[in-house]
Amino acid sequence: MNVLIDKFDVFAGGFWLTLQICILAAIGALVLGAIVAVLRISPVPPLRALGTGYVNVFRNMPLTVVMFFAAFGLPALGSNADFLRIPVLDSLFTRLGTDLPYFRFALIALVLYTAAFVCEALRSGVNAVPAGQAEAARSLGLTFGQNLRYVVLPQSWKASIVPLGSVIIAMIKNSALAGFFGVAGDLSATADQLTGAEGYAFVPVAIGISIGYLIMTVPLGALLDRIEKRQAVAR
Amino acid sequence: MSQQTSVLYDVPGPRQRRITLISSIVAGVVLLVGAYFLIYRPLDENGQLSMELWGPLIDPSNENFSQVWERIGLGFKNTLLAAALAIVASLAVGTLLAVLRIQLKSLIRRRFTGVATPVAYLLRGLSRVLSAVTRVCVEVFRGLPVVLTIFFVARGFPEFGLYFDNFWYLVIGLTIYNSVVIGEILRSGMEGLPGGQAEAAAAIGLSPAQTTRMILLPQAFRVMLPALISQLVVVLKDTSLGFIISYEETLNIGKQLIGVLSNPIQVYVVIAVLFIVVNYSLSKLAQYVQRRLARGRKTAGTPAQNPPAAALISQAGGGGGGN
Numbered sequence: 001m002n003v004l005i006d007k008f009d010v011f012a013g014g015f016w017l018t019l020q021i022c023i024l025a026a027i028g029a030l031v032l033g034a035i036v037a038v039l040r041i042s043p044v045p046p047l048r049a050l051g052t053g054y055v056n057v058f059r060n061m062p063l064t065v066v067m068f069f070a071a072f073g074l075p076a077l078g079s080n081a082d083f084l085r086i087p088v089l090d091s092l093f094t095r096l097g098t099d100l101p102y103f104r105f106a107l108i109a110l111v112l113y114t115a116a117f118v119c120e121a122l123r124s125g126v127n128a129v130p131a132g133q134a135e136a137a138r139s140l141g142l143t144f145g146q147n148l149r150y151v152v153l154p155q156s157w158k159a160s161i162v163p164l165g166s167v168i169i170a171m172i173k174n175s176a177l178a179g180f181f182g183v184a185g186d187l188s189a190t191a192d193q194l195t196g197a198e199g200y201a202f203v204p205v206a207i208g209i210s211i212g213y214l215i216m217t218v219p220l221g222a223l224l225d226r227i228e229k230r231q232a233v234a235r
Numbered sequence: 236m237s238q239q240t241s242v243l244y245d246v247p248g249p250r251q252r253r254i255t256l257i258s259s260i261v262a263g264v265v266l267l268v269g270a271y272f273l274i275y276r277p278l279d280e281n282g283q284l285s286m287e288l289w290g291p292l293i294d295p296s297n298e299n300f301s302q303v304w305e306r307i308g309l310g311f312k313n314t315l316l317a318a319a320l321a322i323v324a325s326l327a328v329g330t331l332l333a334v335l336r337i338q339l340k341s342l343i344r345r346r347f348t349g350v351a352t353p354v355a356y357l358l359r360g361l362s363r364v365l366s367a368v369t370r371v372c373v374e375v376f377r378g379l380p381v382v383l384t385i386f387f388v389a390r391g392f393p394e395f396g397l398y399f400d401n402f403w404y405l406v407i408g409l410t411i412y413n414s415v416v417i418g419e420i421l422r423s424g425m426e427g428l429p430g431g432q433a434e435a436a437a438a439i440g441l442s443p444a445q446t447t448r449m450i451l452l453p454q455a456f457r458v459m460l461p462a463l464i465s466q467l468v469v470v471l472k473d474t475s476l477g478f479i480i481s482y483e484e485t486l487n488i489g490k491q492l493i494g495v496l497s498n499p500i501q502v503y504v505v506i507a508v509l510f511i512v513v514n515y516s517l518s519k520l521a522q523y524v525q526r527r528l529a530r531g532r533k534t535a536g537t538p539a540q541n542p543p544a545a546a547l548i549s550q551a552g553g554g555g556g557g558n
Contacts, residue, residue, distance in 0.1 A: 062475035173379070173380035176380035180479050214379070221377075
């Protein structure tokens with residue numbers, strides 16, 4: 001068990017890096033997912049087709065393939081994803097600004113993949129709003145934009161929280177893949193490093209890594225359960 | 236488009252139709268121009284559209300064509316094999332887990348009258364502990380990324396003197412994660428059934444085991460079928476994680492091909508299309524089953540239950556997890 005104490009800083013560093021990926025990817029995926037969701041419910045057919053196509057492509061592709069695209073396809077196009085070196089953000093999330101691009105590649109892949117699920121969660125919320133609400137708004141003469149802004153979205157938000165939370169939990173777990181795509185030092189890469197190259201005993205390392213992920217996923221899951229139960233009572 | 240979203244706007248009149256048509260054309264043009272500048276141009280400038288790179292994959296007269304597709308076919312066969320075995324195993328284990336958790340839950344409530352008091356307390360304590368243990372196991376394995384489960388199996392089993400093929404490590408890793416998820420799907424399905432079902436079963440004298448086997452499980456399977464099919468999609472996507480333990484599935488074969496042909500974008504496009512076709516049909520099947528079940532339930536006049544939330548949530552995984 002000594003490895004847990006001796007290497008505590010390694011575990012903590014890995015946890016922090018994984019948390020960084022998760023926060024940045026969650027923000028990115030929520031923004032992109034919201035845009036795609038708007039595309040999917042817009043009245044203009046080509047935009048709708050674009051949104052639907054995006055969701056179908058990314059939802060049915062393994063994240064691994066998206067990661068490979070990002071990690072091998074982008075360099076083949078001569079891109080290092082430098083547009084993600086955002087001046088203020090990279091002082092807080094130091095990996096954004098490093099010369100090794102793998103953190104940025106993993107981030108892009110995670111955002112692209114998760115956005116499809118965020119879109120579906122948001123849309124399921126819109127679908128959960130009773131049709132009569134939107135009809136009533138229309139009969140009052142509200143336009144499409146007003147209808148969404150004042151009537152549908154405030155209600156759909158409530159119904160989307162639980163599915164959105166599940167998507168975020170899944171994303172946290174998916175971020176473990178980043179460690180196998182050259183992002184050195186996150187939790188899963190730490191597991192590989194400690195048990196492989198440094199030859200520590202397997203069980204304590206596995207426990208430490210597992211705790212790292214469970215700290216993030218279990219409380220979030222419990223919170224969601226609670227919200228779900230409260231909503232079930234409220235309805 | 237579903238009927239639900241079109242409720243957001245009126246049936247368009249002539250003016251609105253004109254506006255929609257114009258904005259459609261504008262949006263279409265913008266999208267095409269965007270696609271040209273953001274996708275076609277960078278690809279073309281870097282020579283990624285040349286026949287040299289695409290040839291082995293799409294040109295049957297290319298010398299490498301048959302060999303390449305033989306390899307991809309092998310990889311895909313391995314992927315399907317691992318996915319099939321994992322889903323069958325996780326269905327079996329998941330069902331057992333669901334039944335176990337339901338039984339333990341009913342055991343907690345039992346008072347064990349008829350046996351001596353200390354024994355009764357012992358039995359109650361035991362069932363409480365067992366219930367807590369299964370609960371913790373479920374929470375832990377559900378909260379861990381499936382990559383790590385596979386990785387832990389592949390690294391951990393040899394430490395305890397268990398040596399298998401990489402294939403079995405992958406299947407075991409996938410089974411551990413997915414049986415827990417399927418177990419939870421089935422359990423919530425059984426608990427979501429109307430209470431009258433179990434009561435009626437008890438009233439006609441079925442034992443708890445019989446009730447579960449003959450009344451609850453078949454209905455839970457039926458209600459949760461869409462969610463289970465979506466889980467199949469997740470398993471299929473998750474088999475691609477076999478590359479971390481160098482199991483020869485589609486992606487790993489793709490990596491080997493790239494090592495020889497050095498055309499990463501092209502190979503991954505082909506692999507992505509393969510996955511999308513298979514998974515898209517499976518998702519469509521899940522939707523179809525869900526619609527049929529909804530129709531069947533309506534005619535039968537039983538209260539409607541809502542699996543969609545579970546179906547949607549379980550789809551969120553894939554390539555690394557779900558919930």
